[in-house]
Structures are given as C-alpha cells and as structure tokens.
Amino acid sequence: MRSFLAALAVILGLLLSAAAVPAIWVDRNIVQEDGFVALAAPLGKDPDFQKRLATAAVSSIDTGGTLPPQVAALVRPVLEKAATSLTGLPEYPAAWEETLRKSHRLNFADPASLPPEAESGTSLTLDVAPLVALAAKQISSQVGVPLEAPGQTLVNIGQTNQRQLIDRVSAYSPLGYSLAVGAGVAFLLALVTARRRWKVLAGIGVGALALSGLWTLASRSAADAVMGTASGNEMADLFKREFVAASAAGFASWTLAAAIVGAALAAAGVLARVVGGPARRR
Template sequence: MRTFVSAVAVILGVLLAAVAVPAIWLDRNIVQEDGFVSLASPLGKDEAFQQRLAGAAVGTIDTGAIPEALAGLVQPVLDAAAGSMTRLPGYPAAWEETLRKSHRLSFADPRNLPPEVVSTTSLTLDVAPLVALGTEEISKATGLPLDPPGQTLINIGQSNQRQLIERVSAYAPLGYLLAVGVVIALLLALVVARRRWAVIFNLGVAALLLAGLWTAGSQLAADAVLGAASGNEVADMFKNEFVAAASNSFQEWTLASAIAGGALLVVGLVIRIASPGRRPVTR
C-alpha cells in the first residue's frame, strides 16, 4: 500500500510540475511588466532592429505644423533623426518606456484601454516615447515647435492573439499554487516510500523527460508564433527577436531541469549502492 501511495504521489507531482514550470515562467517573464521589460530590453541593442524601429517611429511624426516654405528642408532632418536616434542619450530610456507602455496596453483591463486598442484583437506596440525623442530632435534642428503624440500604435501578430494574452495573464499566476502541490506530493512520496532511492531515481528520470517535453513544446510554440506574419515589417522584426529571446530564456529553465534530473539520478544510485538492503538476521 505504501508503494502504491508513493507511486501515485510521484505521478501527481510530475504532472503538476509539467504545467507549473511553464506557467511560472510565463508569469515572471511575460505577464509581469518588469520581467517582460527585462526580457525584451536587449532587442533595443540589435542594430538592424534599432534602425528600422527608429525609421518607423520618425515616419509617424506629424509635420503638418511646418510651413510649406520649409517643407523641403524637413525630409533631410527626418532622415538624419532616424539615423541618429539610437545614438541619442535618451534612447535607452525611451526604448524601456516603449516596452512598458506596450506591455500595459497588452495586459491592461480592456475597460481601461483606449477605443483604438480595444477595437483590435492583435497585440499592440506603442512607440510614442521613441516618436517623442525624434520629435524633440527635429524641433531642435528646425527651431519649430512640434507636439509629440500621446500614442503611436503598431499592431503585432494576428487577430485573436489578445484573447490568448488575456487567458495567459489569468492562468499563469496559478503556476505558484501548482508548485506548492508539487512540493506536497513529492514530500508525501518520500515519506511513505519503502525505497526512497527509487523515488529519487524516478524523479530524476521524470525531470529529464520533462526537460525534453518542455523543449519540444517551446519549439512548437515558437514556430506557431513565427509562422503568423503580421504584414508589418517592424512588427515582424520585433516578434522574431522577442520569440528568440523568450526561447533562450525558457531554454535556461529546461537546462536547469535536465541538470537537476541528472543529479537526482546520481543521488538515487548512490543511496541504492550505499544501502543495498537488509541482510537476513542469523542466529
């Protein structure tokens, strides 16, 4: 009976862990704003992505307030601003604020979103901080006052992805409760087990299998996201770079699981060798 209970507890713990670990990763790196910014910040250091994003941001600047007599002088200034924006001292802060504003648009309560965001079902990137940075440089170069917009939105991905994000933000935090269940189940398995080395060994095998399962699952998810083109070159570049960063981040978790699994295998074998079993009592 003890062996049966231990086996059921191990199976339950492994099943809960299979869901808990990806859920916790999603909550820490996607749902939580600081985690999202930390994950996506290095994208702003990619030179090709920087230049395209800066060009797209500058291209949205409203130059209607500039007199027609000066209109011919504006385009060279716009081109220069797009080329130099990423070298401006304020660019890192503007890029971080872009990520924070975009995250809030994607994960905020729909009731608190502007109508133009609620009306779309795809994810939204708000590059207004970058536009404001470019507008400031153009104003300095031309001596003309230009008002930056409060929002400059770029849709990312396909329709209905916002609904997916809403589900992720609702269910990802449950991963912590599942993790508590994992700990309880595995402790129960160890307490009631007749052969604790076998429990530890089997947990090592399970950890290795889960690492492989998570790796395959993350690859399938990445391929699905990358296969859905948005039709916007800047949006697709952001998506491609972000998916690569997310895959590398989750890969660190799967690698940690594989290392832990290998360690548990060794520990289980060592315990088995050190305690080969009870010897019969001789009289």
C-alpha cells in the same frame, strides 16, 4: 500499499510540475512587466528592427499641423535624417525600455480601458511615444523650432483575433505557483510514504529529465508554429522572430536547470541505494 501510494504521489507531482514550470516562466517573463522588459530589451539592438521602428516613430511626427508650410519644408529633411540617427542617441536605450513598459501596460490592460486607436483584437501593440518624444527633442534642438510629441503613438504589429490569447495567459499563468506548491507537497508525501526513499529520489530525478526533454520539444514546436504564421507586416514579423527567439532561449535555461536537478536527484537516489544496501545487510 505504501510503495503504491508513493508511486502515485511521484506521478502526481511530475504531472503538476509539467504544467507549473511553463506557467511560472510565462508569468515571470511575459505577464509581469519587469520580466517582459528584460526579455524584449535586446530586440531594440537589432539593426533592422531599430531602423524600421525609428522610421515609424519619426514619420508619426506631424509638422504640417503645428508649423507653417515653409518651416515644415525645412524640417522634413531633418526628420528623414533623424530616422537613421535616432538609435545612436545616448537616450535611445531608456526610450526603448519605456516603450516596452508602456506597450506592456497597453496590451495587458483591460480591453475596455484601451484607447480607440488600439484594436482590441491585436495581439501586440507598441506605443512608441517615448521614441517619438526623443526624435522631436532632437529635431527641435537642430532646427530651433519646438515640436510637440503626442502622448501616445500606437504601432500595431500583431495578428488579429489574438487578444483572447493574451487574456487567457494573464488569467492562467499565475496558477503555476499553486501547481508548484501542489507538486512539492506530492513529492514530500512520496518521500514520507515510501519504504525505499532512494526509489522516490531516483524516480523524481528520471521524471525531471523526461520533463526537461518534453519541455524542449514543446518549446520548439510552439516556436515553429508561431514562426510559421505571417502577418503581412514586415516590422511585426521581425519583432515576432526576435521575440520568439529570445523567449525560446530564456525558457531553455529553465529546462537545462530542470535537467541538472533531475540528474542530481537520480544520482542521489542511486548513491543512497549503494550506500544503504550494505548497511541493511549488516
């Protein structure tokens, strides 16, 4: 009976772990602002994405409404040049990070609080106002004419009808921590209940190895499914490709850690069996 209860506890712990680990990863790296910024920051180094993003930011600067026509005509060539030189400025990394932070707050905010310009059905909206402010500052210093940057400049790069997915992720990913606690309690109960604890260690280890493989397959399938959809927006597809690749690489480090822990537990169980067997016979 004790062995049966221990086996059930191990199975329960593995099932809870199967859901807990991906949920915790999503919460820490996507739902939480700092994690999202750390994950998406390298995207700003992609040359193609940099060029398209800078062009979108610079083109949003409205010189016609604030400058006389003759002055606006002089500023226009400077604007076109700024689109190619913006990413080379020392302030660009900080402006890109602030863009990510403002965009994260925008996308994970209550839909009722979104500005009218942001489509509530869009999966991801970038607020490139920090980049626009950087471009305006650069242009102003070159032409000697002050340009006022808008407080918010939105670039929709997601598909429609995906806002609900963001809401679900925000609501359910924090539950991963509770599931992880439940898994830990189940594993501890298995160790306390079992007659042969080495079997519990080995079982948890083998289960962790199996989960690592399943997580890897699921991650690849999810990435392929996302990459298989096209939004019709070139910049959106580029951002999606780079962000999915970064996410897959980030989660792969967690699955590798799970595999290492699983192998260690399995080896510990076998070692305990080898060492404990002769001791029991004596």
